[in-house]
Amino acid sequence: MDDTSDQTAVPRYLGVKHMIQQRISSGDWTPGQRVPSENELVADLGLSRMTINRALRELANEGVLTRIQGLGTFVAEGKGHTSTFEVRNIADEIAERGHVHAAKVLVLDQMRATPELADALQIEIGAPAFHSLILHSENDIPVQLEDRFVNPMAAPDYLALDFSRETPNRYLSATIPWTDAEHTVEAVLPASWEAKLLAISRADPCLAIHRKTFAGSHVVSSARLLMPGSRYRISSRQKAG
Amino acid sequence: MDDTSDQTAVPRYLGVKHMIQQRISSGDWTPGQRVPSENELVADLGLSRMTINRALRELANEGVLTRIQGLGTFVAEGKGHTSTFEVRNIADEIAERGHVHAAKVLVLDQMRATPELADALQIEIGAPAFHSLILHSENDIPVQLEDRFVNPMAAPDYLALDFSRETPNRYLSATIPWTDAEHTVEAVLPASWEAKLLAISRADPCLAIHRKTFAGSHVVSSARLLMPGSRYRISSRQKAG
DNA sequence: ATACCATAGTTGTCTGTACAAGTGAACCGG
DNA sequence: CCGGTTCACTTGTACAGACAACTATGGTAT
Known part of the structure; x- marks a missing residue:
């Protein structure tokens, strides 16, 4: 005591x-x-x-x-007080709530890298790149729009996969384990086509998570996850050391 | 090899x-x-x-x-793939960029707990609670509106402090080290008075971070940090184990 | 003066041993 | 059949000693 x-x-x-x-x-x-x-x-x-x-x-x-x-x-120097958040795979999160997760593959093709994309993936301008656009829904309500670009060198068979069964996130992290990841979270308003797909108003604020994963010094994938603020939030609970 | x-x-x-x-x-x-x-x-x-x-x-x-x-x-069971973010103290972040941080104390007083606030702070309805509303700015541009409620039992001298010199975050974490923290991040549109204070349009989406800190089983503080999406984003870089 | 070397002090790792504390199953007495 | 005890096995912690790898400093030979 x-x-x-x-x-x-x-x-x-x-x-x-x-x-x-x-x-x-x-x-x-x-x-x-x-x-x-x-x-x-x-x-x-x-x-x-x-x-x-x-x-x-x-x-x-x-x-x-x-x-x-x-x-x-x-x-150790400063580091102030940092609060950490965890973002999980959307399919796992939905499954854990006991809800039904479905993914609709809207785009899955090869394209030539635009200057910005080439910079993001660290490849040559005009070089081939894979692109997928997937709408995730929870109990038939759209909750996340996943716009992803993949380096063909890292995942040559990306276009042959069925992402309505396995999310790109899960496939990529299983086959090409990343060594580094970069994240950005921001609040944005959806573009008109994004609002249409998510079935929300253009005035509805959204959380946008940009995730870039690296294997060594090579970029594996660059993805933008857009979620309606009214239907999604990041939560976490943290214990102090 | x-x-x-x-x-x-x-x-x-x-x-x-x-x-x-x-x-x-x-x-x-x-x-x-x-x-x-x-x-x-x-x-x-x-x-x-x-x-x-x-x-x-x-x-x-x-x-x-x-x-x-x-x-x-x-x-260990699953845990899927989680990506972690770190959110730092705003004053530190601004200082690290070499910019000037300023805090304007808009409200600092004692109030009686409304039913929702009583629930959040785990105190009785009508019991006293401290309230502060602070506008943080970076190079004279408002970047964060901090709306905070504090449990008087945890920080009796809260009202006597000068938060234009030291942020509540820093003061609280220095005097009452928390053991648990709960966070939520979401995208919202600002209320009209919030938009006015942050000098943004009501249609500008904002990141809202809700942070609740605990010392043991007692709630120390409950805060809502509102940041214009156009001026703030959370970034982090993570290494895989 | 410069280049090299020896050395003390530091952290990094590894071994072997020992006891404490927790769990589950076998065992035994009633 | 039930209940308590014992036992084997597990992880958790602690100690003493040893050597390796690294850093900075000072001394020495050139």
Whole structure:
């Protein structure tokens, strides 16, 4: 019950982590400043080096500390307070609600890259690129318009797939695991043809998520997901470290 | 090149992690299935238990595995493909761009909780609550309208603070570290008074972030951040594990 | 003065051992 | 048949020691 007692209800490595985080949040240790070395902490706290090491390593993984071999351990710079959101595959999300997901393939063809597209996919202007336009619906109500461009080098058989059965997202992440992803979220008004497809008014605000995935230095795919603000929202719950 | 070679260029615990992730992604081990115990892996791979333990523990932290003391280690369920976003403190973000951040306090007072607010803050209807309305601007252009309600029990001195110097976000997270946070992002059209304050048209779509922070089971604060879609977007870059 | 080298101190990893704590099944006594 | 106990097995934590890899500094030889 009493947490200040000496009988350690909490693991020692957690105690070390808390101590360090308190020193940082209290302003005692400032960003960029060096924190005591493992051996110093071993001597100060009377714990084994493996225990100290685990505490410091986990704090480094969490972004609280920065460790440089041969140099020392430092309080990580700023990073302020960040809140994280998670965006899931739309088909999974709908299925989890117990609703019916359907995808209508509106466009699935090959095209020549426009200057902007060539820049986005990091290919030559006029080079071939795959394009798909898919309307996702939940219980027959359209909820997402997926406009996607794919690098043919990454997925040569893209045009032969049946995306009414498996979403491009799922196919791509299963066959070409990405190493990096870039996201942008913004609020926009739909173009007239987009509003028509989503069966909303042109004045209805939409969430637009732009997602670009990389495999190494190559661009795999660039997609724009447009969702009516009245029917979709991103939610998440986060625990502090 | 050959990963089965004995000259370990990569640390052994990383090799174990990769081996396990490959078994999972290849479908060899399916979600929910039990993976070999630490002792079995020790015998199979000829490594020490601490090395195996580190590999399994890190994979569990990353959400790939689920470990239950006394039972075993299991492949984590689905979780599909999630993409994460990070939303930072607006003042930090503006400062990082080298621009000037200014905050204008429009409202800062005490009020009696309406039924909805009482529900949001988990207090009694009619109980006192603090309310602040702050307009954030970047180089004199309004970029965010922050409408915040604070639980007086959590921050009794809230009304005495000068939020033109320090944002409520920074003050609250410094004095009352939250343990949980709940977020929602949606696209909306601004109310007429909101459009007026942000100096935009009522037809301009906005990003609305609703953030609710908890300290234990108590609600600390509930805030709604409204940003013109034309002037703000959330971006992030993510690395795959 | 410059280039090279040795060295102390740091983090990174790995091993082997030990005990604690939790789970489930087999076992035994009533 | 029921209930408690014991036992094997699991993960969680902690320790002591060792070597490797890396960094900066100072000394040394040129």
